[in-house]
Amino acid sequence: MRYNARVVRPVCRPDIENGSVVVEGDIINYVGPRSGAPPGRDVELGDAILAPGLVNAHTHLDLTVFRGRFRGLPFFEWIRKLTEARAALSPGELLDSARDGIREGLLAGITTYADTAPNDAPFEAMRELGVRGIAYREVFGPDPKQCESSMRWLREAVAAMRAMKTPLVKVGVSPHAPYSVSDALFAEVATFAKSEGLPLATHVAESEDESRFVTEGEGAFAAFLRGRDITVESRGRTPIDVLERCGVLGAYALLIHCVRCDDRDIATIAKHDCGVAICPVSNRTLGHGAAPVRAMLDANIRLGAGSDSMASNARMDTLHESRLALGNRAGDHAAWMLATLGGARALRLDHLVGSLEPGKQADLASFAWGADASAPTRADFVMVAGRTLVRDGRPNRAHSQDAD
Numbered sequence: 001m002r003y004n005a006r007v008v009r010p011v012c013r014p015d016i017e018n019g020s021v022v023v024e025g026d027i028i029n030y031v032g033p034r035s036g037a038p039p040g041r042d043v044e045l046g047d048a049i050l051a052p053g054l055v056n057a058h059t060h061l062d063l064t065v066f067r068g069r070f071r072g073l074p075f076f077e078w079i080r081k082l083t084e085a086r087a088a089l090s091p092g093e094l095l096d097s098a099r100d101g102i103r104e105g106l107l108a109g110i111t112t113y114a115d116t117a118p119n120d121a122p123f124e125a126m127r128e129l130g131v132r133g134i135a136y137r138e139v140f141g142p143d144p145k146q147c148e149s150s151m152r153w154l155r156e157a158v159a160a161m162r163a164m165k166t167p168l169v170k171v172g173v174s175p176h177a178p179y180s181v182s183d184a185l186f187a188e189v190a191t192f193a194k195s196e197g198l199p200l201a202t203h204v205a206e207s208e209d210e211s212r213f214v215t216e217g218e219g220a221f222a223a224f225l226r227g228r229d230i231t232v233e234s235r236g237r238t239p240i241d242v243l244e245r246c247g248v249l250g251a252y253a254l255l256i257h258c259v260r261c262d263d264r265d266i267a268t269i270a271k272h273d274c275g276v277a278i279c280p281v282s283n284r285t286l287g288h289g290a291a292p293v294r295a296m297l298d299a300n301i302r303l304g305a306g307s308d309s310m311a312s313n314a315r316m317d318t319l320h321e322s323r324l325a326l327g328n329r330a331g332d333h334a335a336w337m338l339a340t341l342g343g344a345r346a347l348r349l350d351h352l353v354g355s356l357e358p359g360k361q362a363d364l365a366s367f368a369w370g371a372d373a374s375a376p377t378r379a380d381f382v383m384v385a386g387r388t389l390v391r392d393g394r395p396n397r398a399h400s401q402d403a404d
Helices: 061-066 075-087 091-107 121-129 144-162 183-196 208-216 220-226 239-245 263-271 280-285 293-298 318-326 332-346
Strands: 002-008 016-024 027-033 042-044 048-052 054-059 110-117 132-139 169-175 201-204 254-257 275-278 302-305 364-368 379-384 387-391
Touching: 002 364, 048 332, 048 379, 054 091, 054 254, 054 275, 054 302, 054 318, 054 332, 061 075, 061 091, 061 110, 061 121, 075 220, 091 110, 091 121, 091 379, 091 387, 110 121, 110 201, 110 332, 110 379, 121 132, 121 169, 132 144, 144 169, 144 183, 169 183, 183 239, 201 239, 208 220, 208 239, 239 263, 263 293, 275 332, 280 318, 293 302, 302 318, 302 332, 318 332
Parallel strands: 002 042, 002 048, 054 110, 110 132, 132 169, 169 201, 201 254, 254 275, 275 302
Antiparallel strands: 002 016, 016 027, 048 364, 364 379, 379 387
């Protein structure tokens, strides 16, 4: 199949006017001018930009149903309310929420999802709807005494998920955050991830509350844990330092947020070649500030953009997140890079996706030429691994091999 568009945007090299991407099965075998494309059946995408599928480097698909809820609360109260609300949902409701999140993402051109959740819903929804992604199983345990039971639960959950993994959807692990995971549990999860070859992701350096908790052993999180008879003490110079000491950074971790990172933290992240998922809209919504994006790019950190959950965002739109993160400091090509190849590098999937290159997976998305950059991103056509999931701006519910 030859997919033809006014502009083909490989991302890894300059745009190609009147270009074609030729797909055989689930693999790209040509990217270039239409005039030089090998013979094939033509699919005309018209006055459009044909690009790699976008990458959402961090989301919580099972929380889509909570869009707009709990706004305006302090971070500690917000996260407690959200945790309680999720616990009240049935497995079926969580699955429906995750499905809704993926459908929304597909219509914005997102083909790859890095999701963290303590349940099966996002993993099941990604497998069912034919998208690509990593389902990081979240684990909690702020009390060192919980470490053994938390690890037993995690091993059982991961084993069950791995029995159902697919070529498109990988299984990972996610010790939630420094305020909900003890040093002992961080170290055990890191060892488990390294020994089993599992991707690891964790929320870190997101808020002032978290930094106070780690550096001073004080604040709302500390008071809450002390109320449960859990000892809280200062644990390190910064949250990044704690992760390094516990061996988490040595597992090539995906570090989510990284708002409160100084130059030393950035150097530490770069030294360990970790990925970072920034979430500009969520961080702004919750009043956390903005990650030091320019310093991270200058340090050649594997940087991608994520939406976070819809509980702290209005829409799932990776290209919008990328433009917001970069502001006026770079041209739009840099935003496309962050939303595609940047996210793929952060997830260590760039050998498969993130750019249009022969030999890579056929994950494609097309967008109307000249669309307003300030408007929500909308895709007219979306393909994952050679299967059309969006056609003419609508979900292709058949999810079958192209029959254009």
